[in-house]
Amino acid sequence: MESTSVPDPNTTTERQHPVQELDEVIIRFAGDSGDGMQLTGSQFTRTTALMGNDLATFPDFPAEIRAPAGTLPGVSAFQLRFSNFDIHTPGHRPDVLVAMNPAALKMHIHELPRDGLLILNTAKFKPADLKKAKYDTNPLEDGSLSGYRVVEIDLEKLTRETLADSPIDQRAKDRCKNMFALGVLYWLYNRDVEPTMVALDKTFGQKKPDIAEANKKAVRAGYHYADIADLFQSSYRVAKATDLPAGTYRNIMGNQSLCLGLVAAAKKSGLPLFLGSYPITPASDILHQLSGYKSHGVVTFQAEDEIAAVAAAIGASYAGNIGVTTTSGPGLALKSEAIGLAVMTELPLVVIDVQRSGPSTGMPTKTEQADLLQAMFGRNGECPVPVLAPTSPSDAFDTAFEAVRLALRYMTPVILLSDGAIANGSEPWRVPDADSLPAIPVHFAEQTPEEAAGTAKFKPYRRDPDTLARNWAIPGTKGLHHRIGGIEKEDVTGNISYDPRNHEHMTKVREQKVAGIADDIPEAWTLGDPSGDVLVLGWGSTRGPITGAVLKLRKQGLKVSGCFLRHINPFPRNLGDLMKSFRRVLIPEMNRGQLAMLIRAKYLIDAASFTKVQGLPFYTDELCERVEAILEELKR
Amino acid sequence: MTQTDPAPMAPLSKKDYKSDQDVRWCPGCGDYGILNAVQAAFAALQKDLDRTVIVSGIGCSSRFPYYMETYGFHTIHGRAPALATGVKVANPDLDVWVVTGDGDALSIGGNHFVHALRRNVGLKILLFNNRIYGLTKGQYSPTSEQGKLTKSTPMGSIDYPLRPVNLALGAGATFIARSIDTYGNHLEEMVRLAAAHEGTALVEIYQNCNIFNDHAFDHFREKDVRDDRTVELAHGKPVRFGKDGNKGLRLNAELQPEVVTVGVDGVTESDVMVWDVADPSPARAMALSSMSETAFPVPIGVFRDVARPAFEDAVRAQLNAAKEKGTSSLQSLLEGPDTWRVG
Known part of the structure; x- marks a missing residue:
C-alpha cells in the first residue's frame, strides 16, 4: 500500500499550523494496564510502517494482567521510534511522553528530556489518583513539571462528549480515550488515520459495530481537537525512509518472525511442522500464531507441561516431522533432560527459548540474555548443542530457518535464543521472495x-x-x-x-x-573496518544498540567496529583472528558476562565485559560512553 | 500389462518378533512372561514390524523395546506417553505401544500418564506393576502397600498406595484392563483387546519382582488360591468366581460390593451383577477396582471399554477442515495483510 497524503477525514480545510520537518521522533505511550497502551502503540506503529518510515518499537508492560488500576506496578508503556533513515533501536529518551495517569507520569517522567513534550490526561489527576501513584502534591500544580512542554487534555470528558450519542455504555465510552489520544498524536505527526479506521472495523466491526464506530469516532475527534484547540505550536512531519533497500516491506515482531521462519523452513524441506509447547511468557504468542497455521499442515500440541512439550516434539521428529518446542528460561530448565535424549539419539529438534529476566520466575515480561550458559551447558554429561540467536525482530525469520536447516542436516537439537525485546519489539521487514528461499534437503534412510x-x-x-x-x-x-x-x-x-x-x-x-x-556457517564480519582499536562484540538483540553506537563513534573518526554473532555454538571459524585484529574487544550483554566468559575461555583474550541486567535493552549512549572510556585507557 | 498379486508373505511367527539382543532381566523375572505373551499376541495379530513402535521410559520394564523386532524408542524416566503422543500425532498410521512401570508411569511420569488417558491418544499402554522399584534396587513405589519394609522405609512405608485403575477411571480412560504376568493366555487376550481399541488402552499387569518384592501377588495368583481370590470381568458375563463358580459379586444400594454365594441364603444367579464394560458411569468399575485385596477377590479382565474419538484423528480432522477452507501461498503468508513498497 502506498502512503497517502494526510487526510482530514471530514473537512477539507488547509492546515493553519506550521509543519516542521523532523528526521526522527521517539514517542512513549504510558498508562494503566487497562488503558490500552499496547493497542495504541501498535496502531501508531502500523500506520507509521504503512507510511514508509523506518521504525523500531519497545513494549514494556507488567506481568500482572490487571494490577490494581492507577498504581505504579500497573503501568504499561510502549515506545516507538520512527525516522526517515535506517535506524537500529527504539531509542532511549522519548521526545514525547503521553501519560494517561499520575502513575504513568511518575514511572516515566525521569526519562523525558527537559524540553520534551508531555501530554497529560488531566481527568486522572484527582486526589485519589494521586494517592494511588504516591504523589503528595499534584504535579500539575506544584511546579515540578516546569521546563517540560506540558499539554493538558481531559481525555475522559472529551471522549464522553464525543460519544454522547453513542449507544454504548459509559465504561465502554471511557475505554475509547486511548483512541482520542491516538487521534491527537496522529494530528501532531501528520499521520494517516485511515489504516486505523480499517483496523478497528476489522477488530470490532462484525460483532460489535457500535464499539468499532465509537473507537473510530474517538480517533477522528482527537485529530480535530488537536487541530482546532491550538494545543501545539506546530505539527511535525517525518518523511519516508529512503535509504532502505528496495522491496516489499511489512512491520514484524520477533515472535511473528520466528513463526514465519519455521513455516518457511517446513515448506522448503517438505516436512510437516510439529510444535509441542506449554504456555509461558514471553513465548506464548508463538504457540498462538502457529496454531492458526493448520491450513499449512502445522500441528500444534499444547502439552501438559514443558517436559511433555519437548518430549512430544522429539517423538514427532522421530516419526519424520520437524519437531519444535518453544519456551522461556524456566521451561528450558525443565526440558534439559529431554534435550539430552535428543542429543543421544541424534534426532532433529528446534528448541526456542525466548529469554526473560531470571532466575526463577524473575521478571517474566522483561528482557534479558542470561540463558546463554544454560543453553550451552545446562544438561547432564557432555552434551553439545548448536546455539543460535536472532539479532533483531526481522532477523528472527532467518535464524529460525537456519535452526531448522542445521537440525535436519546434522541430526541434532538446536537451541535458538531469542529474548523479550526481540519477541515483542517490531521493525519493518523486507519480505523475502518465497521462491528464492533455499531448499532444505532431507534424506530419510531406505532399505538397501x-x-x-x-x-x-x-x-x-x-x-x-x-x-x-x-x-x-x-x-x-x-x-x-x-x-x-x-x-x-x-x-x-x-x-x-x-x-x-x-x-x-x-x-x-x-x-x-x-x-x-x-x-557450514558464514564467517563473522564487521560493521566498520576489520581491524582497529575497539571491537564491540554482541550477540542477539544487542546488535541494534551496538550498531547505533559504532556508527556514531565512527562518525567521530574513532577506530571502532562492531561484530554480531548469530551463531554462538559453534562460533564462526574466523572469530578468533578477527578479534585479534583489534586492540580491545568489548562485549556488552544483558547478563553478567556469559559470552565474555565463553570468549575468554576459548580464545584466551582479555575481552572486556559490559553488562546490564535491568530488564531493559542497552542504550546507544551508554555503549558510546563505555567505548570512549576504553579508548581513553588505550591512550595511556 | 497384467497385474500379478505379490507372492503371499509367510505369516510371522512369535519368534519373528524377537530381536537379536540378549534379554537382560533377572532370571525368574515376571517380565519374561509378559514379553512372551506380547510376542504371542503380536503374532496372532500379524502386527507389521515396520509400522509398530514401542516407546518406553526408564526402569526394568522399559528395556522391553530392545527385545522386540519392531521400531523401538527407550526414552527418559516417565516421559514415554508424552513422546509417544508426538509419534502418534505425527504419523497416525503407526501402531504405537508404551511400556512402562509403576514408578515410571505413576510417580515421575504421573502427569503424562493422566493426560494421555484423558486425551485418548491412540496409544496402547502396558503398565508393569511390581509394586517396587527394581532398577534402583528396592525402594518402595507408589503402588507399594502401607507398612512395606524397603531400603528407604526401614520402619515401613507410610505412603498410601495408588490404584492405577482408579486413577485411569478418574482420568476418563476409554479402555482399562488388568492381567497377571503368569496368566499367559489371559494376558495375551488382554493385549489383543487393547490392540483393537481406538484411543488409549491401558493394561495393568501385575508382575512379580523376584529379587526385591518376591511373592507380592502370590496371595491371589497362585494355583491353589486363584479361583477364590481372583474374579474375571468380561463384558455381558456375570461377575462370578470360586472353584465351583458359585460365588459372585453384587453391589448393594450404597454401591458397596458384596460377595454372595449362589444357592445360599436365597441368592440366585440373577442377584450376581452382570459386567458392562461400556457402562455410562465409571462408578461400578471404580467400586470393584477399589475393593480390598484381602477381603475381596482381585478383579482381572476388562474394567472399561467405551468409544470416544481418538486424539490424533481429531487433530487430523482440524487440519483437513482448515485446508478445505483454502491455503494461502507461502508468499502471502510472509507478507501478511499490510505491506508497502520501497524503491
Missing part, C-alpha cells in the same frame, strides 16, 4: 538391496562422512525397524554399549559433529 536380501543389517548410527549426521530411519520405513534410546550406543550399529572406549569415541563424535557446523 543388501539389507533386503538379508546379507547386511541396517545400521542406525552409520554416519554421513561430511556432516557426521546419522541415518534418519523413520518408523514405517520397510525393513528398517531398529531400537534407539538414551543409553550409550555403539557407533554404527546403535546397540547398547558400556564399552569405555566406545563412550569416549561417541562423546567426541557428538562434539565433532556440532563443531563441524563452523564450516
